[in-house]
Structures are given as C-alpha cells and as structure tokens.
Amino acid sequence: MFPPLPNPSTTETAPRFSEKDLIRRSASTVPAPEQQLTEVAKLIDVSKCIGCKACQTACIEWNDTHPEVGVFAGAFENPPDLTPDMFTLMRYSEWDNPETNELEWLIRKDGCMHCADPGCLKACPAPGAIVQYSNGIVDFVHENCIGCGYCIKGCPFNIPRISKVDHTAYKCTLCSDRVAVGQGPACAKACPTQAIVFGTKDEMKGWAAKRVEDLKSRGFANAGLYDPPGVGGTHVMYVLHHADQPELYSGLPKEPRISPLVEAWKGVTKYAGLTVLGVAAGVGLLHHLIMGPNRVTEADEERAEELTEGDSHARR
Amino acid sequence: MTNSWTDIRNTDLVVIMGGNAAEAHPCGFKWVTEAKANRGAKLIVIDPRFTRSASVSDLYAPIRQGTDIAFLLGLINYCIQKDKVQWDYVKAFTNAAYVVKQGFTYQDGLFSGYDEAKRDYDKSSWDYDIGPDGFAVVDETLANPRCVWNLLKKHVAVYTPEMVERICGTPKDRFLKVAAMVAETSSPTKAMTSMYALGWTQHSKGSQNIRAMAMLQLVLGNIGIRGGGMNALRGHSNIQGLTDLGLMSNLLPGYLTLPTQKEPDLAAYMSTRGFKPLRPNQLSYWQNYKKFFVSFQKSMWGSAATPENDFAYDYLPKLDLPGYDLLRAFELMHQGKVNGYFCQGFNPLQAAPNKKKVIESLSKLKFLVIMDPLDTETGRFWENHGPYNDVDPSQIQTEVYQLPSTCFAEDDGSLVNSGRWLQWHWAGGTPPGKAKRDTWIMAQLYLHLKELYTKEGGAFPDPIIKLNWPYADPGDPKAEELAQEINGRALARVTDTADPTKVLAEAGKLLPAFAALRDDGSTACGCWIYSGCFNENGNNMARRDTTDPDDAGFYSKWAFSWPANRRILYNRASADRTGKPWDPSRKVIAWDGQKWSGYDVPDIAPTAKPDQVGPFIMNPEGVSRLFTRGMMRDGPFPAHYEPFESPIVNPVAPKVRGNPAARVFEGDMAQFAEAASKEFPYAATSYRLTEHFHFWTKHVIVNAVMQPEFFVEISEQLAAEKGIVKGGWVRVWSKRGSVVAKAMVTKRIKPLICDGKTIHIVGIPLHWGFTGAAKKGFGPNMLTPFVGDANIETPEYKAFLVNIEPAPGPAA
C-alpha cells in the first residue's frame, strides 16, 4: 500500500511555499526563486479507479463549493461537466475491446493536470491571476482574475470554468492550501482504492512503473504512464491500461499541447501586433516631420470663392 | 464476516457475487485492490450487471438474478468432478463422513417431508444416524452411500456447466473459466474469499445462496484461514450490532432465542437449547446457553430475576409464530391488527416491498412514532406528494409523532462493523435545535410509561416497573453505563470453576469475558458475545493501538472484536489435524504441543488437543456442516428455485414455483406475475449506487448532486427494441405498481439466453423518494413483491418481473 496521507494538524502552521516560490506568474515576470522546491505530483491509476466519485465529494467538501442539484441526463457524469463549483469529474466510457471482446468500463478522473508548461497561464492577460510554483502547482489567484476566459482557450485539457457568481476562473488547486501545510490533496486522501496517490513527481513515476508492470502481467500490453511531453509533462499523471489510446478515456488528448492558435495569438500576434501599430504611428509621425501638414492655401480659398460666387451670381 | 476487511489483503482470489463491494463498500474494497496489487490476486465478479466492481475485475461473468445456487452448486459439482477438493480439510473439518438417516430424499425439487398446504417441511428425516452411544454415525472412508459427501455429490450432479448456462444464462466457457480459477484454491496454500451482501440475501432463498458458497468454501478448505472466509459485507453501520443485540422479534441478545408458547417454563425452554455434543470430546459451546440466558435476565430485571421465578422467565413474551418480522408486521397492520408503530431510524415506506400495501397499512394505524435525524418519507406517508405519494390526508386518521434524534456526530457509543469490530466513537458536535439522543428518548419514554403503570396499574406491569434501570441519571443513561451493562458485571464473587481459589471477578466488578458468566444468578450480562468489550481494563472498544505484527492484518489491539476479541472465526481450521498451519505463510494460530497460540485469539480452548476437539465449537459435531440437518426451513442442501416471479419455468423442478418453503401471505400470491409471463417479460432487480447511501444521502446536497434523479438501467438491445432513448422517460410497471423514471441505456447490461429464451434485465436503483435534496422520484418498492426468504424473511427485492415502455415524464 502506498503510505497513506497523514491526518491534518489543527495547530497553525506556516505554509511551506509562497509567493517566493513562483516560477511563473501570468502577464508578468517573477524573479527566479532562490531555491527549487521538490516537484510534487498526483498519480491517478485508472486501472484501480472504481468511479465512486469520492474525489468529487471530497473536493466539494474541502473547497466549500456549492454545485447545483441537476437532473439525470442519461449518463453517470454528474454534474454533466466540470463547473466553477466542481473542480474534478469522473468521466465514464463503455468500450468493447475489439481484441478481447470484453467490455471495459474506462473511468477517468478529469481535472487540472498542472502542466509544467501551462497553457492557461500563457493565455492569461491579467498579471498574477495564474501562478506556478516551483513544486509544479498551477494555481488561480481570484482577486487578480478578470474573468476573461482566456485560460479556457489556453488549456489543452479544457479544464477551467468561469463562475457566473464572481466571474473568475476556477479549477483544481491541487489543494495548495493542504500541500502548503504538508498534506496531500483532499481527493487523494479520500480515494478509497488509492487510485489517486500523491507525492513527489519522481516517486509517482516510480510507483507508476510498478503499476504498469502489474497491468502488463494481467494482459494489458500497452499499459503505461500518461505524462505528456507536449505540455512539458504534468503534475497530475495517469496510469492507463491502454496508454497507446488515451482518447478512449473520454477523450483524453493523445498528444496534448497548447493549441497552435493560442501559441500564435499569445506569441507572434502579441508582438507583431504591437509592432505593426508602433510602426504605423511612427510612419505617420515621420511623414509629418518630413512632409509637414497639408494646408489649405489662400489660393484654394479664392478658387472656391470664384467657383461659388459665379454660381450665386447666376442664381441671383 | 468470518474474517475482517483488513484480512482481505491476504487472499489470492476474490469472488464478488451477490454483492458489489466496489460500489457499496468502497473503502473495504481497498483491500481487494491491495491484494491484487501486492499479491497478484485475481478478482472475479459474477453479477447480472457489469458493475463498478466488475470494472476492475480480472474476469466478469454475467448471471441471471436469482440463479446463484445453480451457479454455486455447479462450481461444487465441478470441483468434485475434477477432484479439486481440499480432502484433508473436508475429511477433518466437515460432516462429509456423517451418515444421514434413511428416509431423507430429494426429488423433483423437494426434500422429504414436504407439506404443500403448510408450505413447510417435516424435517425429522433431515438428520444423522445416531449410534447406540448417542453420537452421530461416521464413515471416515466416505464409502457409505448415505454419507453426506455421497449425498452431496449426487445432489449437485445435475448442475453441469450446460445446466448452469441454461439456468443462469452464463455462457459455458465463461463459467468454466470461473470454475477453473475457483478450483485452484482447493490447494492448502491458496485462499479464496467470498464477498457478498444483499445481492444474495434479498431472495426468497437468500440464506441458501449463502450456504451454497459456504459449502463451496468448505470443499476448498477456505474457511478459518487468512484471506479466506465467508464475508458478508453487511449493509448499514450497525446492522451487525442490532442483530447481535437481538433487536428482532424472535431473538434475545447474543443469538439466544425468545421462548415460544410451547415452552411454559425455563426447564422446557432449556431442553431444546443446551446442545449435547454429537461426537466425543467436542465442546458444543451452546452447552453454556443457560449461563448466557440467566445473565441476560439478570441484566434485564436485576434482583427481580431469581432462581425461584425461573429468573423472571415469565417477564419475557412468548412467541406463537416463528417471528413478527417486518413483512408480517405490515401484513398484520394491513389487516388492521396493529394500532401503534415506532420507527427508530428506519424508513419502511421506502424500504419495504410493495409500497402501496405499506401506505394502506400505515393508514390503518392509530399512532405512528418516528424517531429520526432526518425527515423521512414514512413520517410523511399521510402527506400528498403528487404521483410520488398520492394520498388524501383527510382520509388518514393516524396520529403521527416526529421526534428529532441526534446523528452519529452528536453521540458517544459503539457500532459493530461487518468484521465484528466494536468501535467506539465520540460526539463532536452540538445537536441541532431540540434534537435528542435516542438513549434519552427511550429512557424518557420508559419513565413516562413506568410512571403511568406505577400510578394506574394495568396489564401485567411487573416487567415494566421492575426493569433494571441502574443509571446515574435515569432520564439520560450514558453510553458508558449501557456499554458496561452489555459487558456484564459480577453480582457476587465469581471464581474459576476448575480452581475456586482463583477469583475471576469480585462482586460489583465488570466481568473480564463471557467465560466468567454463571447460570446461578451471580452474573449479569446484557449480551454474552460482547462480554469483554468494557471490562476492568477499560473500554476496549475505544482502543486505538494500530500494531499489527508481521502485517498479518489482525490489528488485535484496535477496538474489540466479538467474540473474545477474535478476528478470524473458526481460526482453528487454519491448521491441519495436528495443529500445523495448512500454509505457514498464512498462519493464524498453531499448536505448539501444549497450547494454541499465534496472531489471533484461538477459537477453541487454548489447551484443546488438535486431534480431539473440532474447530467448529458452536456445532455439537465440532465440524462444519455440508449437510445442515434441520437447521434451515427449506432444506439441508441448497437447491435451485426460481424467484417467485421468474422469466422462465424452473428447468430442474418445473412443478415448483419459487422457494416451496417460503412464507406467502394470503392474497400476495395473486399479486405475483406467473412464470414466463408475457405481460411482464423482463427480469428486474433493485440495487444501490455508490453515490448514495440508502435513503439517507438524498438529504445530503453533495450526494444529491452526484446522482440527482431516479433512473433505470437497460441494455442497448432492449432500448432499441422498445424505442427508448438515453436520458428519456420510461414507465416501468409490475403487477403491483408503476413508476416513471429516466432511462440509462448501457452496454453494461446485456440480454442473457436462459433455457433458450432471451432475457432482458431492467436495473432499478433505489435511492429516491419525496423528501430530501435530490429530485423527487419513485423507488423500486412500488414494484417489488411482498415475499421473503424462507428462513429470515428478507424480501425478494433482487428478482421480479416488470414491463417497460417509453413514456412522457411524471404528471406532477
């Protein structure tokens, strides 16, 4: 058994990381932190997951969110999608494996992947609304958030959601408040089968390797770890029985990366745009300096008077 | 559970059948995933639905609900045919070699002695040959054709893989895969654990479902060992405790039974209970029955229970019927024979079968008292909630009291988990409003009643007035006081029977364990099997030491496990006839030549010689029973019976309908659909979902979010046939009622071919009602039949017939 997360302490504890440990801050720069924290990660072993939704209810309870009671819409996903009040969601997919002719019920816990190269942060226009700590946690800072929804467009996993109440973006914080006092995320603490475990990223990779070995021994030849390099790796990783086909798991992207559209928008457009505008203004200024204004001359006025007078005389 | 949740880590093979552990007991199921991850254990799930348990299984086999016995006897037949039997275990620890009386027969689905009019058996032929020495006749060679083993072999022979497929709809190749994996555990070094719950109990032959698996486990030698056992997952947090404490019509605490009216005095009562051994040297622990009974009477009536009045024997009510269970209670209510009814944390309007009958029954009461932390449907049965509770309040004359009680977070006390651990908990919050602890409510009620009887007299006031009520504040007994009363106290000095100089307990002191109980009135004990839970060492239920030598999974210093802090029942059977563990890596206890010792408290006397005293000390034989004599109402062996509402006629006994010994009330038979009914062609089953707990969590907003609304599950094939769409509304109806629900169309339910016929399954989860935070909804109990198991009257919720069609939404 993976060592369980300890019980929380009720004595006031200083947080173990803070502003000083930021390695990225949206729409702004941060000084390089004095030291690199050990990277943490959450490992979700899909092959152990029983789809019980304990992670969802623990998440609601810990984060004091208030999702609405909805309706049954023909599927087990409830709420039907991530919401500003539901940071994580079990997604269920029934798949007839054509090789074995066995039904497989592939259940995946969806939520923020805490990418090493976070698209949300890259897209965010509000300074300090999205931050990344050197331990890998990508967090939203609500008082800086302007609610533009650019993070949604930036995210390769379609995770953040904008609240209709306070118009700021919400997503999994990896329970930064718990991790800051030496705890693990509420979902990992709750997960009945330890399908979710939490520790350092290296340790998670090691644990995943063992799980992959077990799965291979049970006939899942393509079992593997999902830690997509396209986003620089993630701090939430999956063990998949069919790592060659992640899209089977309710559309987990096979090779996620920040969309080229977003890269274009936040890369070349951003700089080229300002350049174009600057050049336009500069050219105007230059033109004015060289050519000077285009003034109406006395002669022009006289010509106009001649033209109109002739006409008015005629009328009179 | 014979074992504990933490012991499941020691298994090699988990069979989940008649339950859905991943979904209903997720945190216990952890130990299955641990066994899989660490030991390479395999998981087999056998269920009509591809459940969440199945989603992480190594092998899933579909089965038609209500056909488990055919499947299990098929497995026993396979093991016998393939000689996959742990012979040493079977010969030493079961009654395989016992010779059965002439006259016992089984033919056409019926055992000898059947009386069709009474729907009951004369069980006199279901017994052993008793020799002139008073002991049962045994043929160790198993040559006698009338020995249990040979009778069993003959009895299960019909359940071939082909017959299993015909009855259960499980494809033969898949059944054989299961059988091969199960049979492997007949090795002394392999263990299989059976995890089951209401999927087995809620049938008209529920007890026999469980017996069939228990027999298989005995054949494989998997009882009493680490990683083995029969593990009833149980439903609610203290259903084990409430049953242990005898809160049933026919029980006294500790599985003692209430007297019947055929037993006018204590001597008559005891004559059928203190079983004498059926084999030499056996303990036959029930010989101590009188000690338990007298100590219980002393705890009830204290000094009013004397040898002269048979220890207040007459203060106990005497039964005229086998029992007044839930179903009979509602039947009597329906007949207008019950005037008052109390529901303490129980919501029968939702939980009992045939809701229409339940509403009619409650409407006939003069008064109904609800004690509950939550606003239950039962408390509001008189209130109109449109189609969900279509009643006219003005026509209902029942006076209803709704008394707010505290919940777990607001009281101290102990609960018993399925592994028989008594765990203490502490109050952490102030009750809301004027809510009161149940102990306060019961004490106040008692004091009011006592006062009325003291003042006014009335019908036989003695047992009320003289009830032992020794609490510091009689109006508010403390949990510790009650726990000590349950544990028991010496009323006079108790000494060791073998060595009178050794004092076990001084007068007034708490008893160390049930071994100190006496039948002369010198001890009082509320529930003998719990004795030791709160003794002079303190509150053992509150122990929190997590040491577990060698990671064996016992946690013997955590809380208290009944009986005598034993963690694995029948643990003597983990060692062979000489006392050596069958599998040294799975040692529980071992005989060192002088005594038994090991990780657990031995199930037999520590000095009982291994070759003499059998491991099953509660049985007079000292061994376990493949043939159960007259202990069960419906046969000494399980046999396949169809549910009362069945989509096919019983292939092995076409003339028998349902379980022939199950009780059916007059009028209810007419409310069952006929076998292979055209009007109700689909096999329905009801069940729980992991997001909810019974009818409670619909009051919890977060859980209501997780599964907000009532739905039914059907296969893609049935949906296509009926034009039902995912998320669309359907009407489902049985011969007893009709519900409207949304449809879940899924690959996880597939049609089965049984007896050449395609059987579609309709799954109906049960969590919705008309109070709470979730959407209002009907439950399956609008549809379920009013019939229970032949032995314990658990209603047949798991197998009945319905029809289904697309429909507009509910009218309201």
Added chain:
Amino acid sequence: MPADDLKPNEQIHPGKPVIVDRYTIGARINHWITAASLILLALSGLAMFHPSLFFLSGLFGGGQFTRFIHPWIGVVLFFSFLGLFLRFWKANLWRRDDGTWLARFRDVLANHEDNVPEVGKYNAGQKLVFWSMSVLIVILISSGLVAWDQYFSQYTTIDQKRLAILVHSIAAVAIIGVWIVHFYSAIWVRGTISAMTRGRVTGGWAWRHHRKWLRELVTRSSKGTGSSGQKPAK
C-alpha cells in the same frame, strides 16, 4: 452621375471664406460615438491583449470591469458604425478615378494633390478606411461574440473560440492600424477636423481635397436642386 455623392444638407455658403456644410449634427454625433467606442475598445482590448498594456485596465476601474465592459462597448460600436455605414456607404462606392488616385498616392503623400484626379466627397484613401473599418468591425463583432464567454460560451467549441480570439486579435490590430491612418490623415490634412466638429469645411479645403464634390455642389445649387427652403447662412 455624381448625385450619389451629394446629400441634401450639403450646402454652400458663399462668403470669405466660402463655407461648405459637410456633416449633419446627426452624422457627427454618430461619428463621435463610434470614435469614442473605438478608442475605448482599443484601450480595453489592448489591456487584455498585451501584459505591458494591462495597466490600461486601470482606466476602466480594473480588469474585471474592463473584461465586462469591452464587449458591451463593442456592441455599441457595432450599431453605431452601422449607422455610419448606412449614411455613407453610397458615397464610398469605388469609382474608376479612385484607382488613378491610388496609383498616384506618392503625390498625395507629398502634398501634391494637383497631380491626382479631382476627388468627390471621399478620396480613395478614405474609402479604403471606410471599407476596412466595415469589414473589420463585422469580423470583430462576430469573433467577439464567440469569445464572449459570459453569455455565449455554450454555443461554440473551444477550438472555435481559440480561432475566434486569434482572429479577433489580428482584426483588432488591423483596425487600430486603420484608425491610426484615419486619425493621422485628419491631422495631416489640416482643416479636416472641423468637418466632424462643426460639420463644415471651408471652400478652399473642399477645392483642395474634394474639388469634384465642390463642383457638384455648386452645380446642384445652380440648378436649384438643393434644399430650396433653406436660407443660406449669412
């Protein structure tokens, strides 16, 4: 035929200098609403476009309000510009001379307008500004709606939104560029701003920059096709 270029309100008031009515009060209000919207949109948009300009959100009382108000201003701009469009689209139709004008744009830049064909109410540059604005505003409002999460998030996929916001950004840069041209031209060509402030220009300005328009006005008034009931000012 030149009639398209002329509006009934465009009157010539003889005198020294000659005064020519160019824009009605309605057109001017319409223009300035559009102008204000465009500037506010540019400022709020730029705040959300590039981190170095995020401080601009301070003008709107912070990022949240900037995010909230930007699309609404966009709606105002769209309808406001629609008004301008309906007023001016005919006068901005492309004519053969416009090509020639463009071909001799060097002369225009060099303030040698005598070398280009006589210009009607709008020259080719103004027409290009007009049509660029029109096209860009349509692009901006439609891509803006796709990106307006508060009300329209459920109608499009995220990829569509990504494309929309990229298009929106590029179009916004373009429209600001066009605006710079427009704005600079108004400063560079002295005497232009009064057209949009007071609604009138001097005859000399008209002669110099929109001679054809002036001639047509003169012709029209000589034929008495002007707003006959109106008394010429002073």
Added chain:
Amino acid sequence: MNVELSRRAFLQTAGAGLAGTTLGAFGFADIEAAHAAAIRSFKLANTTETRNTCPYCSVACGIILYSKGDLRKGEKADITHIEGDTDHPTNRGTLCPKGSALLGFVKSPTRLQHPMVRKPGSDKFEPISWEDALGRIARLMKDDRDKNFVARNNDGVTVNRWITTGFLAASASTNETAFATYKVVRSAGMLVFDNQARV
C-alpha cells in the same frame, strides 16, 4: 505507524525545500501575506478534533470531526469539516463519496429540529413540546397495551405478549441505544420488533 511517520517527514521535505532555511525568518505577517496572495489559509487550524466512525455502511471507516468549539470543555461545538482518519486500520484515511460528504448529513437542511405532531386527518405537522409528545405517546402505548395484552393463550400458558404495537429499530444507532431500546421494548412484552438487517 512507522510508514506514516516517515511519510510525514518525507512530505515535509517534499512539500517545500525551504522549511529549514527561510521558515525561521517567516514572521506572522509573511504568512498572512502569502495566504492572501494565493493560497487559502488552512481551514482546520485551531479546530477541535473528535474521533468518530462513519455511520453509513458497515466498513465503519474511521473519521475525524473538526469543530469550532469543544464539547469536552462544555462548549457548543459546530462541526466544520469531516475527513477520514489515517490511523484507522481499515480505511487508512480514505472515504467513499458518502463519507467524504458526511458534513452535509450533519448539516442537512432536512434534519429534524423540533418534535412535531400530525393530528388525525390533518395535512400538516405542528410543533409540540417534548414533554407533551412523550406523555401522549406513553398514554397511547399504555391504552393499547392494557387493552390488547395477552397474558395467557388459549391453552392457558402464560405468554405475556403484546402484539398490537410494534417497533422497528434502526440500522445505525449505537449498541448502547440498541440495548436501551431492547430493554424498553421487550419489558413491555412487544413481539412485533424488527430491525433493518433484512432490508
């Protein structure tokens, strides 16, 4: 448990490398600032812990109740959070979707707060005091018992039973409640007595 101790130590280093270095320099104001900036302040700080077990299924997971106020000090206690108890051998701190939402049970809007009575034919509940409710119920019980108690059966055997009033006991009440209930119900001679084990 040793594993957990080492785990705890491990997390301390893993959670942040700066514990030993800059932690000492942290003033209270710094902590506040860090929290205000991004990380929510830890909501269990300065709460009271109470050990309990989950009331739902019979796995009986260990849980910890966190409250503002301490009952043991005679204070009012308001439970603010519930989570799994890692020390518990069975659940090791984990909880299922029901257990993880237990706070919602304690705080359910449909929890009963006040004794109520619904009179015959009425379409509503009305508040009643505990004293009145208990007095009335005891009276109803006694009247029914006195009227329908069977002291002897037709054969003259003493049977002392009362079968016109029944009692359904719970499935999640404590053993202590169960025993108190047993004593009251059985001493009155009731036979129509069952619990939820069957369903």
